[in-house]
Amino acid sequence: MIPNSDQVYETPKILGSGDSCVVVEFSDAIDMEANIRLQDLRRIMETWSVPGIRECVPTYRSLSVYYNPLKITRPKLEETIRRALESIGRRAERERRTLVIPVSYGGEFGPDMESVSNHTGLPEDEIIRRHTNADYYCYMLGFTPGFGYLGGMDESLATPRLRNPRLIIPAGSVGIAGNQTGVYSVDSPGGWRLIGRTPLKLFDPGDDANPTLMEAGEWVRFRGISPGEYASILEDVHSGRYIPERSAEAG
Numbered sequence: 001m002i003p004n005s006d007q008v009y010e011t012p013k014i015l016g017s018g019d020s021c022v023v024v025e026f027s028d029a030i031d032m033e034a035n036i037r038l039q040d041l042r043r044i045m046e047t048w049s050v051p052g053i054r055e056c057v058p059t060y061r062s063l064s065v066y067y068n069p070l071k072i073t074r075p076k077l078e079e080t081i082r083r084a085l086e087s088i089g090r091r092a093e094r095e096r097r098t099l100v101i102p103v104s105y106g107g108e109f110g111p112d113m114e115s116v117s118n119h120t121g122l123p124e125d126e127i128i129r130r131h132t133n134a135d136y137y138c139y140m141l142g143f144t145p146g147f148g149y150l151g152g153m154d155e156s157l158a159t160p161r162l163r164n165p166r167l168i169i170p171a172g173s174v175g176i177a178g179n180q181t182g183v184y185s186v187d188s189p190g191g192w193r194l195i196g197r198t199p200l201k202l203f204d205p206g207d208d209a210n211p212t213l214m215e216a217g218e219w220v221r222f223r224g225i226s227p228g229e230y231a232s233i234l235e236d237v238h239s240g241r242y243i244p245e246r247s248a249e250a251g
Contacts, residue, residue, distance in 0.1 A: 008034045012041075012085060014078050020054075020069055024081060025062040032151065035139050037088055038063045039217030044084045053077070058140050058216045060149070098135065098219040100245040101183065101198050103174050104230040105131075109197035112162070116176060116193050119159045127195065128224050130154045131181065136220045146185035146203030146212035150220060153181045165191035172198045174222070185212070199234035200244065213244060 007029035015023045024041060027034035041063055042056045052072025057064040067077055105128045106113045113124055120127065136150035143149075158179040166189060169175075173184045175192030184190060185202035202213045214220065225233070236242035 007031060012037075014081060016074070017064065021064055021066045022074065022077060022081070023062050023064050024085075027061045030060045030139070030151075032137055032139075034061055035137075036094065036217065040088045040094065041081070041084055042217070044087055045081070048080070048084070050077075050080055060139050096219060096249050097215075098221055098247045098249075099214060100221050100223050100247070101174075101200060102223050102225045102229065102233055103132075103196040103198045104225050104227050105174075105196035107227065109173070109227075109230070110195040112175075112193035113195050116157070116159045116195055120157060122156065127157060130157055131195070132222045132224050134221075136181065136222075138214055138216050138218055138220055140216045141212060141214065144184070144186050144188055144203070145205075146214060147182060148202075148214040148216070148220065150180065150182055153179060155179055157181070159193050161191040162193065165189055169194065170197065171202065172200065174198060183214075185214075197230070199230050199237055200242075201237055 008027040008031050009025070013025040015025060017023045024038065026038050035058070038058055038061070042058055045053060045056050045065065050072065052068045054066040054068060057066070065077065065081065106124055113127065116127060117124055122130070131154070134152050134154055136152040138148040138150055140149050141147060153176070157176060159176050161177045168187055169184050169190045169192075171184055171186050173194050174196040175182060175184065175190070175194045177192040182192065183198060183202055184192075200213060204211055233242060
């Protein structure tokens, strides 16, 4: 995921996608600034609570706006989107929100740490240092509910996927696949190299207000913890006592 600013549109394109969706396209390549702008548009549209708009779904480079054509016409919707885009241009600064995810690396939680070490030539403690030393930008959620597509991993940690994927990977597992890193949000099959696990719950279908812990458009930072801290945090998560650590700053 290498940003390419030359591919960002000066004026986003508003495209039709069926009779109840329009797509606002910001670039034709993966670009962080384009994604930040489309996340701004999503937040503005959600804040305005326009009657007829059902959902705004971000991707790497566009925002899909689903609507009820019986409550809002496409021309009216496009007019609303253009006004929102103008609001983005007037914003002096953005708030940068960072979610801190505690991770117990290696051991039973990171069965592929050795293979990552062999491939990269880095010892385990250096892999952990480099993995926790970066801030990752969440471009979007997908694959499974609550799974964030993160950009910003140190290229020296890049490791190929497993040749034979696992049938079940426990929720919370932190993995590497190529030049990407991510956290499995639910138990699922997968071929990423597992280097650790977080005790946090990334997807909670019982939480109607905030079912996903990670949000598209925010930043993520991993923090190394011991197996003992993992067990303690896991107990707090299950009892509802744990409050995820988040910071906010201009940026």
